Amino acid sequence: MEEIISLCKRRGFIFPGSDIYGGFAGTWDFGPLGVALKKKIMDEWWDYFVESRDDIYGVDAAILMNPRTWEASGHTATFADPLVECKECKSRFRADKIADGISESVTTEEFLATHTKCPVCGKENWGPIRKFNMMFVTHVGAVLPDDDAEIAAKNIAYLRPETAQGIFTNYKNIVDTIYPDIPFGLAQQGKAFRNEISPRDFILRDRECSQMEIEYFVRPDNWEAEFEKMYQSCDDFFKSRMGLDLSNINHLEVAPEDRAHYSKRTVDFMFNYPNGEEELMGLAYRTDFDLANIARESGKSMDYRDKVTGEAFVPHVIEPSIGVERLVLAVLSTAYTEDEINGEKRVVLKLPENLAPFRFCVSPLLKNKPELVEKAKEVYELLRKKYGNVTWDDSGNIGKRYRKQDEIGTPKCVVIDFDTLEDGTVTVRDRDTTNQIRTKIEEL
Numbered sequence: 001m002e003e004i005i006s007l008c009k010r011r012g013f014i015f016p017g018s019d020i021y022g023g024f025a026g027t028w029d030f031g032p033l034g035v036a037l038k039k040k041i042m043d044e045w046w047d048y049f050v051e052s053r054d055d056i057y058g059v060d061a062a063i064l065m066n067p068r069t070w071e072a073s074g075h076t077a078t079f080a081d082p083l084v085e086c087k088e089c090k091s092r093f094r095a096d097k098i099a100d101g102i103s104e105s106v107t108t109e110e111f112l113a114t115h116t117k118c119p120v121c122g123k124e125n126w127g128p129i130r131k132f133n134m135m136f137v138t139h140v141g142a143v144l145p146d147d148d149a150e151i152a153a154k155n156i157a158y159l160r161p162e163t164a165q166g167i168f169t170n171y172k173n174i175v176d177t178i179y180p181d182i183p184f185g186l187a188q189q190g191k192a193f194r195n196e197i198s199p200r201d202f203i204l205r206d207r208e209c210s211q212m213e214i215e216y217f218v219r220p221d222n223w224e225a226e227f228e229k230m231y232q233s234c235d236d237f238f239k240s241r242m243g244l245d246l247s248n249i250n251h252l253e254v255a256p257e258d259r260a261h262y263s264k265r266t267v268d269f270m271f272n273y274p275n276g277e278e279e280l281m282g283l284a285y286r287t288d289f290d291l292a293n294i295a296r297e298s299g300k301s302m303d304y305r306d307k308v309t310g311e312a313f314v315p316h317v318i319e320p321s322i323g324v325e326r327l328v329l330a331v332l333s334t335a336y337t338e339d340e341i342n343g344e345k346r347v348v349l350k351l352p353e354n355l356a357p358f359r360f361c362v363s364p365l366l367k368n369k370p371e372l373v374e375k376a377k378e379v380y381e382l383l384r385k386k387y388g389n390v391t392w393d394d395s396g397n398i399g400k401r402y403r404k405q406d407e408i409g410t411p412k413c414v415v416i417d418f419d420t421l422e423d424g425t426v427t428v429r430d431r432d433t434t435n436q437i438r439t440k441i442e443e444l
């Protein structure tokens, strides 16, 4: 993990948030290469689940939502982690992360029985377990610091803790306007915010993240078959579009006592990260829990009317939910390779071609030969028109350029030399094998 974090910073993929001011816990900034990778991952997901299918539609809801959303969804009451404070040094921790063998619903007695020592001062003198709500609170409209608590409370809003509710609250809009055949899905990508008590593990547990979620609306009597289909699609997406090895994913059937109370089946896709197994994706059958909550809170019907029989019913929901940064890290850790070429150690990112920030790097063999530079520029423009993501490099010697392109995952380096001027062929050097072949420019 340390090596991946270091590569990410060194090559401009991911920086600590607000780095110049000493950082800001739980936030990360994506640099030029990180943005390119992240965007390709998100675009592949959108293409796979939305544009290549006839039954899933996109939405893009506002991050700030009416607070009744979070009353209805249960987040105001229950989106909380167990917080415990050390009475000696006043440090605060998430109880289930500093003691072994306890769950999120740990009680004060259970926690004290573990005899955990404070990770900061080493003492064992704890206050009670308190529920800490992870939603970020903000105020909307003209609220001043000296306004009384009542005015401030009236204007409270939350940064959304998930994108899902922005989908559910638009379900009725979609049914009323485009009236899709059932089953159908609504997909959304966007930012979500969680005030983690102790953010950690690089981009795995950050306070601000991007999510990709689908709410797939099905007939209640057909949820099992649709669940299976979605399950297969997710595996296929990870394998065919993300280049992940499915043997690195542990499909964990969540036991009934660990599932959310409304869910009858949940599969956690656990990925084998460098620092251990962590959730990459959750696939949950959510019954009509969310739509029923919205119907109750809004007083509006969430019925779907069958186009043939006219029968009205509230659809049930299957939800695949992915954290984008978690997927970025899964892709990076799959691609990260250290090997040895002619006795020399190298670091190479074996990214799939569809995800690599740059598809080609073009360079002249020698920087100080104008005729080579001119020809190389010509090839560069040609490839850029054809593929878009092509980079130029004429720094240092050719070996250094290869090392750099290996580290950022560029699959092919194209080098223009004196033979190019004679016969129109170039050297194409392969990232993974380091083999070099001569190819005609028009065959690139």
Ligand SMILES: [Zn+2]
Binding pocket: 086, 087, 088, 089, 090, 091, 118, 119, 120, 121, 122, 123
């Ligand atoms: Zn302490």
